[in-house]
Amino acid sequence: xxxxxxVCHDILxxxxxxxxxxxxxxxxxxxxxxxxxxxxxxxxxxxxxxxGQKANLFATLGPADRSGGVILSGxxxxxxxxxxxxxxxxxxxxxxxxxxxxxGTCDMKSFVAVSLAMVPQFLERQLTVPIHLAFxxxxxxxxxxxxxxxxxxLSKGIRPQACIVGEPTNMxxxxxxxxxxxxxxxxxxxxxxxxxAPKGVNAVEYAAEIVAHIKSLAxxxxxxxPYDQMFDIPHTTLHTGTINGGTALNIxxxxxxxxxxxxxxxxxxxxxxxxxxxxxxxxxxxxxMQAIDPTTSITVEELSSIPGLDTDExxxxxxxxxxxxxxxxxxxxxxxxxxxxxxxxxxxxxVCGPAHIDQAHKPNEFVEISQVAQCEAFMGxxxxxxxxx
Numbered sequence: 283x284x285x286x287x288x289v290c291h292d293i294l295x296x297x298x299x300x301x302x303x304x305x306x307x308x309x310x311x312x313x314x315x316x317x318x319x320x321x322x323x324x325x326x327x328x329x330x331x332x333x334g335q336k337a338n339l340f341a342t343l344g345p346a347d348r349s350g351g352v353i354l355s356g357x358x359x360x361x362x363x364x365x366x367x368x369x370x371x372x373x374x375x376x377x378x379x380x381x382x383x384x385x386g387t388c389d390m391k392s393f394v395a396v397s398l399a400m401v402p403q404f405l406e407r408q409l410t411v412p413i414h415l416a417f418x419x420x421x422x423x424x425x426x427x428x429x430x431x432x433x434x435x436l437s438k439g440i441r442p443q444a445c446i447v448g449e450p451t452n453m454x455x456x457x458x459x460x461x462x463x464x465x466x467x468x469x470x471x472x473x474x475x476x477x478x479a480p481k482g483v484n485a486v487e488y489a490a491e492i493v494a495h496i497k498s499l500a501x502x503x504x505x506x507x508p509y510d511q512m513f514d515i516p517h518t519t520l521h522t523g524t525i526n527g528g529t530a531l532n533i534x535x536x537x538x539x540x541x542x543x544x545x546x547x548x549x550x551x552x553x554x555x556x557x558x559x560x561x562x563x564x565x566x567x568x569x570x571m572q573a574i575d576p577t578t579s580i581t582v583e584e585l586s587s588i589p590g591l592d593t594d595e596x597x598x599x600x601x602x603x604x605x606x607x608x609x610x611x612x613x614x615x616x617x618x619x620x621x622x623x624x625x626x627x628x629x630x631x632x633v634c635g636p637a638h639i640d641q642a643h644k645p646n647e648f649v650e651i652s653q654v655a656q657c658e659a660f661m662g663x664x665x666x667x668x669x670x671x
Contacts, residue, residue, distance in 0.1 A: 283380075283651055283652065283655055284377075284651075285377040285382055285651050287655075288399075288651065288654055288655060288658065289396075289399045289400070289658055290392070290395040290396045290398070290399035290400075290654065290658065293318075293395040293398050293399050294375065294382070294387070294391060294392060294395035294396075294654070295375045296314065297311060297386065297391040297394060297395050298373060298374070298375040298384040298385065298386055298387060298391060299373055299374065299375075300314070300373075301373050301385075302358050302359050302360055302386070303359065303360055303361065303362050303363070303385075304359040304360070304361070304362075304419075304420055304422045304423045305362070307335040307336055308336050308337065308358045308359055308419045309335065309336065309337060311358050312328065312337045312338075312339050312358065312417070312419075315339055315398065315417065316328070316339060318398060318401075319341050319398075319401065319415075322401055322402060322405055323405075324341050324342075324343060324401065324405075325341065326339050326340065326341040327339070327340045327341070327434070327435065328340075329427075329430045329431055329434040329435075330430075331419065331420070331426075331427065331430075336419040336420060336427065337419060337427075338416070338417065338418045338419055338427050338428065338430060338431035338434075339415070339416075339417045340414065340415070340416050340417075340431055340434070340435045341414070341415045342412050342413070342414050342415075343401060343404050343405060343409055343412060343413040343414075343415070344404065344405070344408075344409025344410070344411065344412045344413055344668075345409065345410070345411065345412055346412055348410075348411050348412055349411075349441050350411045350412075350441070350442065350443040351411040351412035351413060351414060351442050351443060351668070352411075352412075352413055352414070352442060352443060352444045352445070352446060352664065352668065353414040353415075353416050353442045353444070353445040353446065353624070353629065354393075354397040354413065354414070354415055354416065354446055354448065355416040355417075355418070355428075355445055355446065355447045355448065355620060355621075355624065356390050356391075356393050356394040356397065356416075356417055356418075356447070356448050356635075357390060357417070357418045357419070357420075357421030357422070357427070357428070357620065358391075358394065358417050358418065358419060359419055359420055359421055359422050359423075360385050360386040360389065360391075360422065361385075361389075361422050361642075361643045363385055363645070366644070366645035367645045367646075368645045368646055369645075369646055370383055370384075370646070372384055372385040372645075372647070373385060375387065377651070380650060380651050380652065381648040381649065381650055381651065382648060382649050382651060382654070383646055383647065383648045384647065384648075385647055386647070387637070387647055387648055387649040388450050388637035388638070388639075388641040388642050388647050388648065388649050389449070389450055389637070389639075389641075389642035389643065389647070390448055390449050390450060390635060390637075392448075392635070392636045392637060392649050392653070392654050392657065393448025393449075393635040393636060393657060394417060394448070396448075396636070396654065396657045396658055396661055397415055397448070397661070398415075399658070400658070400661045400662075400665070403662075403665060404665060404669065406671070407665055407669035407670065407671040408669055408670040408671050409668055409669055409670075410668060410669065410670050411443070411668050412442075413664075413668065414435075414440070414442060416428070416431055416435070416445075418431055418620065421619075421620055423586075424464075424585070424586035424587075424588065425586075425588050425618070425619075425620050425623060428620045428623055428624075429623060432623060432624065432627050436627050436629065441628075441629075442629050443598070443599070443630065444598070444599040444602055444629070444630050444631070444632075445599075445621070445624040445629045445630065445631040445632075446603065446631075446632060446633075446634055447619050447620055447621040447624070447631060447632070447633045447634075447635070448633075448634065448635030448636070448657070449617075449619045449621075449633050449635050449639075450635050450636065450637035450638055450639050450641070450642060450649075451613070451615070451633055451634055451635055451638075451639070452636075452637070452638050452653065453607050453609075453634060453635070453636055453653060453656045453657060453660060454607065454609050454611075454612070454613055454634065455600060455603035455604055455607055455609055455612045455613075455632050455633075455634045456591075456612065456613055456614060456615050456632060456633035456634065457591070457592075457593040457594075457595055457597075457600055457612045457613075457614060457632055458510075458512070458513075458548060458590065458591050458592045458593060458614040458615075459590055459591045459614060459615045459616065459617060459618055459619055459621065459622070459633065460513065460518075460545040460546055460547055460590050460615075460616050460617075460618065461545070461546050461548075461552060461587075461588060461589050461590030461618065461622060462543060462544070462545045462546075462586070462587070462588040462590075462618045463543065463544055463546075463552055463555075463556070463584065463586070463587050463588075464541065464542070464543040464584070464585040464586045464587075465541065465542055465543070465556075465559075465582055465583060465584055465585060466539060466540070466541050466582075466583045466585055467489065467492060467539060467540055467541075467542070467580065467581070467582050467583075468537070468538075468539045468579075468580070468581045468583070469485040469486075469488050469489045469492075469527070469537065469538045469539070469579075469580050470485060470536065470537055470577075470578055470579045470580075471483035471484055471485035471488065471534065471535060471536055471537070471538075471571065471575075471578055472534070472536065472574065472575040472577075472578055473533055473534055473535070473536045474533075474534040475532065475533070475534070476531065476532040476533060476534060477532075478534075479534055481574070482534030482574075483534070483571045483574050483575055483578045484534050484535055485527055485528075485535045485536055485537050485538040486527040486528050486535040486538045487535075488538070488567050488570075488571060488580070489525065489527060489538040489539070489540055491566070491567060492540075492559070492562065492563060492567065492580075493522045493525065493540060493542070495559065495562045495566075496520050496522055496542050496559060497520070497522070499520050499555065499558055499559070500519060500520040500521070503517045503518045503519065503520065503550075504517055504519075508547065508549040508550060509547075509549075510547045510548070510549060510614065512613065512614040513547060513614045513615070513616055514615070514616055515616050516547070517547065518544060518545065518546040518547055518550045518555070519544065519545050519616075520542065520543070520544040520555070521542060521543055521544070521545075522540055522541070522542040523541050523542065523543065524540060524541045525538070525539070525540035525541075526538065526539055526540070527539065527540075541585065545616060545618070546590065547590070548590050548592040556582075559582070560582065563580050563582070567580060568580060588618040588622060588623075589622035589623060589625070589626055590618075590622050591619065591621040591622045591625055591631060591633065592625075593625065593630065593631060593632055595612055597630055598630065599630035599631065599632050600612060600632055602667075603632045603634050605663065606634075606660045606663045606664055606667075607634060607656075607660055615633070615639065617639055619633055621633050634660070635657065636649055636650075636653035636654050636656060636657040637649040637650070637653050
């Protein structure tokens, strides 16, 4: 199959051309989608960020006064290409050897493009229940935008039967993913000349002790669980990603900060992990620090919180996804998505989309043309279920 055989080819190429890296505005893309839908008589509702520089788009195809229906959900932002070794222009889609290359082809503009390309057929075939398009901003930096989309639209009484989040899963239904929480820890010590180190409070060393404790918690989870063998990493993980502190070797450091995260399986309580880190700070670190200088401190700031997804395999949305994808089995994944937020809003949700997560966030990101074709076939089967003609 050639790329030009895809119904969504031209739309996908247009979407890739928008540089919607999370640090940028996504409004040019959103306005393009809004105009495209308006050409079919479909109105869009936008919800903006505080600065008015980014927006979610929510649009309903078919009978808006009917309950049920399906949400097709995707995010419009992509990760940066800075410092990556791209062979081609990441914002100019290229076809080669049965693949489509470009930033967002995998994660996750292909699903968005397929959803948009099918709009004329959904409308021509006379929908008996609504199809809702939900396209968000800032998923890559903490699932930020979709929260406003959910609050602004689902709070109006819309109660869909299902939500399909089109993250890359090789078009296989995913019923669960880990939740994620990330934090920044700021340690403020007391400076001193390094020859008088015991009279100072070394912020770097106390930060290192907390990092080591986080590592010990990670070892405990790996060794003792709980486990869910359907995940590729079957237990909760903890990880420190960045650390920064100190000014010179001969100065006892005043400040040190680091960032850590944990990705937890549904069987784990994330509050217990936070409590374990805070207890170590309160009982082991702060008493020693403040015995030397009572003004020293350690603060823990939550940076992001993404709930996990945990859908029962017998749920109707799972049976729907199996029928549409032709899959006989389901899986669980470690990466996070917006699906858990839709589930928290009482919308039965699964994750199913073209491409493989291994290609996401990398240079020369690609999607197999065959995967996009499978997604279009998925949408065709959905039409057979929700359209009169």
